[in-house]
Amino acid sequence: MNRLCVTGLGIILLMVILGLLAPLIAKNPYKTDLKDRLEPPSLKHPFGTDQLGRDLFSRVLWGARTSLFVALTISLISMSLGCIIGAVSGYFGGIIDDIIGRIIDVFLAIPELVFNIALVGIFCAAYGVSTWNVILAVVITNWVSYARITRGIVLSLKEREFVLCAKAIGAGEWYILLRHVIPNSIGPIVVLATLNMGNVIMTIASLGFLGLGIQPPTPEWGQMINAGKDYITTAPWLTFFPGLFIALSVLGFNLLGEGLRDVLERRSFIE
Amino acid sequence: MLEIEDLKVYFRTNAGIVKAVDDVSFEVRKGENFTIIGESGSGKSVLAQAILRLLPKNAEICGRIIFNGKDLLKLSEKEMRRIRGKEIAWIPQSQTSLNPVLNVGFQCAEPLMEHFRMDKKSAFARIIRIFEFLGIGGNRIREYPHQFSGGMRQRVLVAMGISADPKLIIADEPTKGLDASKRSQIVELFRKIGDKTMLIITHDINFAENLADRIAVMYCGKIVEVSPAKEFFREPLHPYSRGLLDSLPSRGLKPIKGFQPSMINPPKGCRFRERCEFAREICKDEPPLISLNGRFVRCWLYDRGNWD
Amino acid sequence: MIEGIGIRKVYKSGIFGGKAVVAVDRVDIRIGECETVALVGESGSGKSTLGRILLMLIKPDEGRVVFDGIDLTKLKGKELRRIRTKMQLIPQNPEEAFDPRWKIYDSIAEPLRIHKLADSRKEEEGVILELIKAVGLKEEHLDRYPHELSGGELQRAVIARALTLNPKFMVCDEPTSMLDISTQASIVRLLMEFQKKLGISYLFITHDLELAKVVADRILVMKNGKIVAEQS
Numbered sequence: 001m002n003r004l005c006v007t008g009l010g011i012i013l014l015m016v017i018l019g020l021l022a023p024l025i026a027k028n029p030y031k032t033d034l035k036d037r038l039e040p041p042s043l044k045h046p047f048g049t050d051q052l053g054r055d056l057f058s059r060v061l062w063g064a065r066t067s068l069f070v071a072l073t074i075s076l077i078s079m080s081l082g083c084i085i086g087a088v089s090g091y092f093g094g095i096i097d098d099i100i101g102r103i104i105d106v107f108l109a110i111p112e113l114v115f116n117i118a119l120v121g122i123f124c125a126a127y128g129v130s131t132w133n134v135i136l137a138v139v140i141t142n143w144v145s146y147a148r149i150t151r152g153i154v155l156s157l158k159e160r161e162f163v164l165c166a167k168a169i170g171a172g173e174w175y176i177l178l179r180h181v182i183p184n185s186i187g188p189i190v191v192l193a194t195l196n197m198g199n200v201i202m203t204i205a206s207l208g209f210l211g212l213g214i215q216p217p218t219p220e221w222g223q224m225i226n227a228g229k230d231y232i233t234t235a236p237w238l239t240f241f242p243g244l245f246i247a248l249s250v251l252g253f254n255l256l257g258e259g260l261r262d263v264l265e266r267r268s269f270i271e
Numbered sequence: 272m273l274e275i276e277d278l279k280v281y282f283r284t285n286a287g288i289v290k291a292v293d294d295v296s297f298e299v300r301k302g303e304n305f306t307i308i309g310e311s312g313s314g315k316s317v318l319a320q321a322i323l324r325l326l327p328k329n330a331e332i333c334g335r336i337i338f339n340g341k342d343l344l345k346l347s348e349k350e351m352r353r354i355r356g357k358e359i360a361w362i363p364q365s366q367t368s369l370n371p372v373l374n375v376g377f378q379c380a381e382p383l384m385e386h387f388r389m390d391k392k393s394a395f396a397r398i399i400r401i402f403e404f405l406g407i408g409g410n411r412i413r414e415y416p417h418q419f420s421g422g423m424r425q426r427v428l429v430a431m432g433i434s435a436d437p438k439l440i441i442a443d444e445p446t447k448g449l450d451a452s453k454r455s456q457i458v459e460l461f462r463k464i465g466d467k468t469m470l471i472i473t474h475d476i477n478f479a480e481n482l483a484d485r486i487a488v489m490y491c492g493k494i495v496e497v498s499p500a501k502e503f504f505r506e507p508l509h510p511y512s513r514g515l516l517d518s519l520p521s522r523g524l525k526p527i528k529g530f531q532p533s534m535i536n537p538p539k540g541c542r543f544r545e546r547c548e549f550a551r552e553i554c555k556d557e558p559p560l561i562s563l564n565g566r567f568v569r570c571w572l573y574d575r576g577n578w579d
Numbered sequence: 580m581i582e583g584i585g586i587r588k589v590y591k592s593g594i595f596g597g598k599a600v601v602a603v604d605r606v607d608i609r610i611g612e613c614e615t616v617a618l619v620g621e622s623g624s625g626k627s628t629l630g631r632i633l634l635m636l637i638k639p640d641e642g643r644v645v646f647d648g649i650d651l652t653k654l655k656g657k658e659l660r661r662i663r664t665k666m667q668l669i670p671q672n673p674e675e676a677f678d679p680r681w682k683i684y685d686s687i688a689e690p691l692r693i694h695k696l697a698d699s700r701k702e703e704e705g706v707i708l709e710l711i712k713a714v715g716l717k718e719e720h721l722d723r724y725p726h727e728l729s730g731g732e733l734q735r736a737v738i739a740r741a742l743t744l745n746p747k748f749m750v751c752d753e754p755t756s757m758l759d760i761s762t763q764a765s766i767v768r769l770l771m772e773f774q775k776k777l778g779i780s781y782l783f784i785t786h787d788l789e790l791a792k793v794v795a796d797r798i799l800v801m802k803n804g805k806i807v808a809e810q811s
């Protein structure tokens with residue numbers, strides 16, 4: 001097994017386990033205790049406490065739950081959406097492809113984070129504050145990269161002779177797309193999805209930091225850093241630990257993605 | 272130059288162990304053109320891939336492959352990568368080794384730029400020369416593999432293999448899908464770089480006749496005959512070799528009866544036994560490798576003492 | 580049986596289609612019932628393109644393809660697909676002909692499954708085993724992936740697949756390019772046997788003139804997209 005994969009997977013598993021076990025090993029992340037405000041890390045509070053006296057360790061663990069869960073939801077939705085759009089566009093070509101291609105170009109031209117901020121703003125104004133705003137906003141910008149990659153893969157697969165041969169035995173267009181083309185493009189898409197998870201976690205944290213993401217009191221890393229930044233000289237642990245966890249999980253997904261790319265690409269070479 | 276001793280390549284599959292190359296030994300001398308012909312599925316390509324150590328994961332390999340004094344099976348993957356392409360070139364059988372998303376010119380030029388630090392311009396100039404020699408217009412160099420016809424892709428593979436000026440060329444069916452005039456161009460090209468040592472695998476008997484110094488015949492994982500080319504085409508020794516030459520279309524398209532035996536449970540003794548018109552009781556034992564005036568043949572027919 | 584009238588195909592490439600390759604240039608071709616027509620000619624002269632157009636796998640820019648009195652260029656997807664059971668392709672490059680993620684068995688069974696021609700798994704297996712043996716492969720090959728077969732074995736698997744549908748017309752695009760001459764001889768004989776049994780017409784693309792002389796009723800020579808000579 002590839003070393004990058006193993007390291008990345010290890011980090012991600014650690015995050016997932018910590019997140020899953022949060023209800024068991026962590027205290028109540030909402031319980032305030034004004035007597036214990038801004039305590040430095042100690043045995044009782046391994047990561048210290050925040051400005052409201054909440055246990056930071058618990059909040060960071062519950063934060064892992066939020067970040068991973070929201071990021072996964074976003075990734076799954078945008079992956080399905082992007083892959084289908086990209087595959088249809090590349091496979092059927094013609095006017096559909098022209099239109100989708102233009103849309104993709106437009107999306108790629110706008111800086112993603114700026115677009116996200118604008119979208120969240122609009123959704124908040126329209127529907128009020130909710131986590132779904134974040135999910136929806138990020139999905140809207142995120143499907144594009146999946147669509148672009150899938151379209152490219154499908155375009156090159158379409159020229160491969162086995163697709164022509166499937167046609168020759170009388171297979172229909174949708175059958176070929178679903179049974180031959182999409183399964184053969186899964187590899188690179190999995191790599192992309194893994195690398196993309198890291199980006200999505202970053203985006204969620206950035207939105208949180210700007211106060212546009214998941215709203216307090218739900219624990220979320222970006223939002224915790226935002227709250228901690230006022231105490232950065234007196235209580236640096238408030239920004240350090242959430243930041244560390246963001247960095248670690250992004251690193252984990254990037255390592256795993258790079259590793260998978262190595263494995264998948266090498267294999268296709270030998271075969 | 273290249274010595275192969277007791278080489279075995281086995282594949283693990285669900286149905287059992289495929290003995291694709293079973294106890295093969297031979298030697299390719301410096302400057303020589305050594306051509307392997309033989310039954311489809313007899314292990315020729317696997318043999319070539321074993322020399323380059325490019326076998327899939329379900330393969331097990333043992334024996335010795337000595338190239339210029341080094342045992343290739345003992346080298347690390349990194350050392351092997353330096354040998355591939357630079358010292359030993361491989362013209363693969365499968366056109367799937369062309370990358371569908373890179374243009375053909377770049378694919379051919381890349382090894383030149385990588386191994387010889389050539390700049391892009393001179394690398395491309397060299398590739399264009401080879402392309403034009405093989406009848407592909409230099410203006411098509413930036414096209415992608417799917418835009419080429421089958422024979423054009425085959426020529427791209429050849430160009431890619433020989434461009435890097437290697438010491439040994441291993442070519443797996445370099446002329447498949449080409450018309451007569453392109454074939455003779457490939458012969459000419461191989462003659463031009465003629466001081467090179469070559470290991471060629473082919474089904475094209477004319478090509479073998481024109482180019483080979485020595486011929487080896489492979490059948491069901493074993494080498495059954497090794498002869499100098501002239502003598503081989505005048506008088507093949509092994510019954511399989513005779514049957515093979517008799518099935519040329521110009522000689523009436525007469526196939527050898529039956530098909531190749533299973534590579535998982537090959538027949539005991541001589542593997543050609545079930546299809547051989549001379550087969551006798553003794554052929555149920557493994558035939559020895561018999562040396563006859565500088566030729567080698569694995570058949571009881573030539574063991575005077577035991578046959579008569 | 581099948582007829583191509585005034586077929587022309589131009590491939591454009593480069594930005595704005597600046598570079599054009601005329602692959603097939605106003606070709607007329609007729610293949611009669613139970614007839615074998617060999618198509619020879621230098622590499623890149625448009626033989627495969629012409630074969631694919633006759634099967635309507637690529638659309639010609641100009642011209643018509645008429646099969647059994649039906650103009651295929653006018654048919655819609657579904658009707659065309661139904662007719663596809665009667666015409667088959669043995670592609671030039673067998674390594675690319677099978678989905679790399681499918682086992683050989685599934686790939687050969689695919690036409691039967693698409694057209695629902697086998698009532699049970701058992702019947703399907705029967706058909707496949709018989710064909711596989713006819714082309715000289717063994718049961719052990721069926722459980723493997725395409726990259727685990729030799730070039731010639733794959734080529735025979737592709738031929739077996741083309742025969743599953745009992746076609747009336749077949750384009751054999753260098754069907755024996757990866758076979759040793761003895762196996763080539765048996766496969767060619769097999770194809771001729773099927774021709775007698777089922778009355779198949781063949782367009783037999785090859786580079787081997789000797790072979791063409793043995794198998795074909797007529798030989799067409801192609802050059803730069805045009806048919807330039809005919810011998811019989």
Ligand SMILES: Nc1ncnc2c1ncn2[C@@H]1O[C@H](COP(=O)(O)OP(=O)(O)OP(=O)(O)O)[C@@H](O)[C@H]1O
Binds near residue numbers: 283312
């Ligand atoms: N990865 C694999 N797993 C299992 N069996 C394999 C694998 N690769 C090859 N084989 C088997 O090993 C045998 C030898 O294959 P090889 O490709 O060397 O044949 P070949 O002599 O090159 O034939 P051809 O002339 O048809 O290309 C074949 O029977 C093939 O089915």
Ligand SMILES: Nc1ncnc2c1ncn2[C@@H]1O[C@H](COP(=O)(O)OP(=O)(O)OP(=O)(O)O)[C@@H](O)[C@H]1O
Binds near residue numbers: 420448602628
């Ligand atoms: N998809 C494509 N895009 C662009 N050009 C193509 C495409 N397919 C074929 N061509 C070009 O059309 C011409 C004819 O190709 P075709 O495959 O019909 O040749 P062929 O006669 O079968 O040759 P071979 O004997 O080498 O297989 C070639 O110049 C080829 O490069």
Ligand code: SF4
Binds near residue numbers: 509511542551554570
């Ligand atoms: S050993 Fe016997 S069976 Fe084998 S080739 Fe020689 S004569 Fe035929």
Ligand SMILES: [Mg+2]
Binds near residue numbers: 315317364443729730
């Ligand atoms: Mg081979």
Ligand SMILES: [Mg+2]
Binds near residue numbers: 421422671
């Ligand atoms: Mg062709």
